[in-house]
Amino acid sequence: MEELIIKNKDGSVIDLTSRELEIISFLKIGKRTKWIANELILSPRTVDNHILRIREKVGAISREELCDLVIKKSLLVKELEKISIKNSEIFNKFNKSAIIKTFLFLAISVFTILFLLLDINKDNEKNVFEWNIPLEGSVYVPREGSFKAVSEYLKDGSNNHILTIYGLAGVGKTTFAKNFILAKKTSYKYKIWFNSETPSVLRKELLEFGEYKSLYDKSDSTEIKVIKVIKWLEEIGGVILVFDNVERYENIKGYIPRNCDVLITSRNNKMPSPFYMDVMSPKQAENLFVKTYDENKVISSEEKVEIRKILEQLGYLPLAIVQAAAYIRENSLDLKSYQRLYEENIDFCLKKSTIQIQDHLPVYVTWEMSLEKVSSQEAINLLNHMSLLLPEKVNKDLLMYILYGSVSINNKAKLDDIISLLKSFSLVSVDGDNVFIHRLLHSWILRKMEPQTRKENLKYTLERLSKLYHSPLVHIKNIGFIRELIPHTVKFLKLAKIEFLEPKSELYKIYLGLSKSYDLMGEYKNRKKFIDLAYSESVSIFGEESPETALVCYASGRFEIRTENFIKAEKMISIALSGFEKQPEKYSREILLSLNQLGRVYGRLSKYKEAINVLEKALLRAVHSHGKNHIEVGDILNELGWVLFNYGEYEKAKEYLLQSVKIHEQNLGKNHVETARVLKSLGCVLIAVRELDGAEEVLRRSHKIRSDHYGKNHIKVLNVNVCMAILTSLRGNNHKAIEELEKCKNLLEKLYGDNLIFCAALEINLANLYLLNGDREKALFSFNKGTKMFLDNPSTNAVNMKIAQVSFMLFSGEKEKLGKIEEDLRGKISIRHNHLRFIEGKGGDLFLLNT
Missing domain, CATH: 3.40.50.300 (P-loop containing nucleotide triphosphate hydrolases)
Known part of the structure; x- marks a missing residue:
């Protein structure tokens, strides 16, 4: 492989690894990811990761620009440098009598450069994105x-x-x-x-x-x-x-x-x-047969006659032709013997088949003959299991797990042997990490399967899929695999519904796994659909108060928290906790997680005493189980600190959150996204106690970590932006704070819609700032909009506290309106009386939002 030199604009050489240079050399000649992956024995995902790192080093904003840079710059620079060095050596080595030779060499060099430029233009023509x-x-x-x-x-x-x-x-x-x-x-x-x-x-x-x-x-x-x-x-x-x-x-x-x-x-x-698209012409069919059979073999005139008879039998159908040629090749069969076998199998297929196969009879006959000759039962099992999935893009890891129950180097070698055997008979094809089966063969295998065999295969695949969904393969790091797995699972479930499969408990596990997978992909509608299916299956199998149903309820509660439906979340997690407590030794970890989540929900519903009680129980359990510096202890301290902050216990909240930050940094690192979550909470508390410099420092840290992890427009980043806008206001710059909040609001509505409780919180915050800025008309509009959104879907105490505060400022002279708003809020969520008195004392102050 030739050496490549990639340079920056200032002439400095960019430091690339040998593997990255290897991949660049293939990109330079127009090779695609899958080709490179096969050549280097890597997965396409690994190749794409290398290309992404190369782009970052070179400064290319796209793959096309990278290829353009490699083709236009690195190759030309390299050749010119070689020519320059060569010319310098010549002038140093030879005396004046060698000048003629030198000029000849320079002429050749000029022609070389022109040739390279022409070649570059050709490469650019080939530089097509596929x-x-x-x-x-x-x-x-x-x-x-x-x-x-x-x-x-x-x-x-x-x-x-x-x-x-x-x-x-x-x-x-x-x-x-x-x-x-x-x-x-x-x-x-x-x-x-x-x-x-x-x-x-x-x-x-x-x-x-x-x-x-x-x-x-x-x-x-x-x-x-x-x-x-x-x-x-x-x-x-x-x-x-x-x-x-x-x-x-x-x-x-x-x-x-x-x-x-x-x-x-x-x-x-x-x-x-x-x-x-019609069948092939006789000439095209003959070429296809010969290419499949043996492209290098010299075909005699007698053999051509027999080939044409076979092609006529096959109706010039390309798929049947490939199957027949592969069968003859793999079984070292003479052409006349194949014709006799084919005739015999026509009658057999017509008698055996329960479906209409006349239109595709040659294909079914050739497949039937090939299947009879496949010697490996594992290969037949693989085809049977593939017929229960989609015919395209069946990931090898999925097939490995179905056949062997795990993914390993040994299992991969065994699977590759089976696939090679099936590929030799043209029964499957392979593209990178995926295996394909023709759709017609796919449906043929399923239809011809005996009912009892089909039921056994469905049951076997069901059990393997249920285990797969709860294995390390289904993880956020394998999102590409998950995306390929889901359509196959949905197809399988449609088939499974036709049969009454036992044990149904495996079906419920798959529903639970699918809900988790859709959650990882951010498809919340499908996530809810499958968590509801898992719940109904679990109740029918195990009963409403069983630990199995508790697992589903816990997952459902977590989902409701994410979608801010805290009232339903409280119900589901309470049911889950009750179920786990029936077997406390077996489900001790689940009890701890449920206590933590229930405390979080109570906090969002303003049930502070209940929240503190539950979270303190969780904290004692976590310290007893894991020690005081464990990450789960840090998570509970964060939640407890946040609840205490909303309860008005600022100093205690600050103490717990500082401990939580320390634990998160020790266990996960200073730049971990979970550390950013605690930093954001701490920043809010520091604002409340007016440690503004400290608040700004931790909020900026949180903002950078979240931006790097989620992207600058993610809701979790906008969440920090709101806190920073409030900080800006407290420093006396209301105009800038309003600009920042209005920008957040517009992005939220554009990306997420305006029905989130976060949007209600923003409107009330804006109303407060408009008031402080003297714009009562805008304040009234935002107040009415935010209050309506909140009262339609009550969720967090901080929002109703903000409503109470702003209403006092807006309607301090209109006692009837003020009393009505307070009554509405009390009807939705309990508000501590001393909080309302506190607001009356500090009407112009700012409360932070629990978002």
Whole structure:
């Protein structure tokens, strides 16, 4: 491999590792992630991580810019440096009599530079962004007539066409679409492939693409993420998209961008601009057979005759041709013997099949013959289990877990052997870490499976999936794996509902695992759907007060906390705690977690005495179980400090929070996101006790950590911005504080909507600042808006305290209105009387919001 030199603008060499230089050398010649991963025996995810680090070092804002920098700068600099060094050596070495030779060498050097520049231009022409396109198979026969017809349809360059390639399964629609967009004759800058078997699969593909191109923020909802991806595709220009294997146009209609050329592959002709893909011509079919059978073999005239007879038997259907050629090759069979076997299996398939197979008979017959010859029972088991999942992008780790119950190097070697065997018979294909099975074979295996065998396989897969969802593989660090796992699980559950599966407890575990997975991905609607399913299953199996149901209730309560439905959270976590306490030794950790969360909920509902009581119990348990410096002790101290702050016990709150910060820094580090959470709480307390310099320091630390972790527009970052705006106001700059709060409010409403309790809190805070700034009209508008939002969905005491404070300032001369507001607040959440008296004494002071 040639040595590369990458330089900064100032001429200094950028320090890159040998692996990074290796990857750059492949990017320079236009290789894609999957190709590089296969070449270096790495996962595509690892390669992408290397590329991201290279971009950061080089200063490239995108992958395309990185390739451009590598091609245009590093290669040219390197060659010019070599030439310069060579010329210098020549002049030093030779005397005047060698000048003629030197000039000759310089002429050659000039030609070399010109050649490199021409080569760079060619590379730039090749510098096309390709995403998710299946790896090119070794066996492909061009179909010039179809290629010409599709090219003709797209030729006007308006980038606003939709064309559907439809035909029989196995006729080669996907292979044609793949090779069409990869062909050099197509001049698109962006060639993008979306698997579109179901709407959920398509959404997953869009989200993966958006994540790869950094098109959205982590804090965006799923709907916003998809919209941003579609908008980017509409604006970028020069795009061709493939929506592969679409069942109905309605499934993809809302996801098709404007200003893009679109190819759809489908068996359904009720699609836009349908183009019929017929079987191959006899000549194309013969070429495909020979390429699959043995491309280097010289075929005699007698063999060609027999091949043509086989092709006629197979109806010139590409999928059947590949299967037949692979079968003959793997079994060292002569062509006449294959014809006899094929005839025998036709009758067998027609008699055995309970479904209509006439349209695809050659494919089913060749598959049946191949399956009979597969010697490994594990290979057959693998196909059976794959038929219960989606046919595309079945991750090897998922298959490993289903077959062996764990992921390991030994299991990977065994799985690779099985896949190689199936691949030799053209029964599966492989693309990176994913295994694919043809959709027709997928449905054929499932349909021909005996009912008892199907039930056993469903039960076996159910048990393995339930364990998988509660294994270390399903973790925030493996979000890509989770995103691939979910559609397969949803497909499996649809099949599982058809059968009455025992034990149903495994089904409930999968529902619980799915809710956790959707939570990690930020898809809260689906998270709620599956937690509700898990709860109903658990109650029907174990009973409402069982520890198993308690686990679901605890998970549900955590979700309700996240969505700020604290009243329901209180109910669910109380049920959970009651269930765990029935077996205190077995569920001691769950009891501790439940006490912590229940204390948190009580605090948000202004039940301070209950909150302090519960959290102190949790603190004693945590110290007894783990010691006083354990991270769980730090978490409870943080929550207890926050409750005490809202209760008005500022000094005690400060003491607990300082302890919590110390524990978090010792266990997690000073820049951990959980440390930032405690710093934010401490900052609020320091504002309350008027230690403004200390408050500013800890809030800035919290803001930086959260911004780096979540992105600058995440709700947790905006939360800190609100505290900093209040700090700005206390320093006497109300105008700037109002600007900061209005900016936070606009971002919140844009990204999250205006129905969060946080939005109510912001409105009341703004009302307070408008009053202090003398703008009563704006203050009244924000007060009315915030009060209505809060009273419709009461959640935190700090908000009602703020309402009480602002109402006193707004309506101090109107006792009837003031009394009505106080009555409404008391009806929703209890307010300590001395707090109201405190407000009367300090009407212009600021209370912080518990957000």
